[in-house]
Amino acid sequence: MRLSFIGLEIILNKKNSKKSISFNDINYMNNETLLYIKKLSKKEIDSRTEELIKTCETDVGKIKQILNDKGIVIIKDFVPEVTIDKISQDLKNIREEISSFISTNNTFKDNANFFFQKDNAKFTNYSELANYKKTVANIRGGQDKGMIDIFNVDKCNYSLGNILIPFFNQKIIFDILSEESSNLNPTNLNLYLNNDITKTRGFHVDTYNKKIKIFLYLEDCLNLDDGPYTYVKESHINSRFAKINQCISSNLSNYTETPFVSLENITPVLAKRGTLVISDQSGSHRGFPQALGHKRAVAVMNYIKL
Ligand SMILES: [Fe+2]
Structure with a gap:
């Protein structure tokens, strides 16, 4: 199979594909795509996002339809600014606590508020991180080096978690997710902090099966420099892109890389704080x-099927 993509000629041959596709090639494609995205005007990005944006007043059926058709839907003003204001000091304090840990040589540390660790030094998988009795702050290594994942932020002494949880318990979310299961239980409230993360994992899927993730912007993300969540509309559908990406990445240790994407459907989610994003993680994103x-x-709130 011969493909041409942003000037790169790709030849997929079952016999020699093990030799011909490497992470370097994947990175090359992703970097070329980043250059393409950086050249998009704000107006163009806004026009790509427009069809995805709804409010809590929008008919739930319409929101579900967009999620089904596009793989992503954006609900603006989901949490009012006045509420977000209440948690901004907590965010500042949490960042300071974490910076102070990062500056030490310790790979992990326990204090009254958090269990801190660098690159999964103590807890290595999601289940361990999500089920620990305390809030765990993990500073990632690997492809997303430096990103900070905070698990069960409601278990620490800051009020941020308890302020946000009621919003994730609202009926509209359960109505939107009703196809997933009639009984969903919000389980882990996690916080993801990115500061100066200049290298991130390229386009990928979390899984090739439908998997909904719901996240809330706590700070404005109004231009590309802020590091917006970026999604490829309609890539969650079992399209040719999905098939080609599975073929491309089948020889890699990580078979969920999806560097081959529809350029015109790439949508960086530039949005104000308080915006909710509902995304099917089986679509390409980064x-x-x-x-x-x-x-x-x-x-991010995780919902478990009961
Ligand atoms: Fe992901």
């Missing part, structure tokens, strides 16, 4: 690399 001096904070 965090856009930040410029130095920029930060982003996002809350």
Whole structure:
């Protein structure tokens, strides 16, 4: 199979594909795509996002339809600014506590508020991180080096978690997710902090099966330098792109890389704080690399089927 993509000729041959596709090739494709995205005007990005944006007043059926058709839907003003204001000091304090840990040589540390660790030094998988009795702050290594994942932020002494949880318990979310299961239980409230993350994992899927993730922007993310969540509309559908990507990445240790994407459907989610994003993670997505001096904070609630 011969493909041409942003000037790169790709030849897929079952016999020699093990030799011909490497992570370097994947990175090359992703970097070329980043250059393409950076050239998009704000107006163009806004026009790509427009069809995805709804409000809590929008008919739930319409929101579900967009999620089904596009793989992503955006609900603006989901949490009012006045509420977000209440948690901004907590975010500042949490960042300071984590910076102080990062500056030490310790690979992990326990204090009254958090269990801190660098690159999964103590807890190595999601289940361990999500089920620990305390809030765990993990500073990632690997492809997303430096990103900070905070698990069960409601278990620490800051009020941020308890302020946000009621929003994730609202009926509209359960109505939107009703196809997933009639009984969903919000389980882990996690916080993802990105500060000066200039290198991020390229386009990928979390799984090739439908998997909904709901996250909330806690800080404005209004330009590419802020590192917006970036999604490829309609890539969750079992399209030719999905098939080609599975073929491309089948020889890699990580078979969920999806560097081959529809350029015109790439949509960086530039949005104000308080915006809710509902995304099917079986579609291609990535965090856009930040410029130095920029930060982003996002809350994610995980819902478990009962
Ligand atoms: Fe992902």
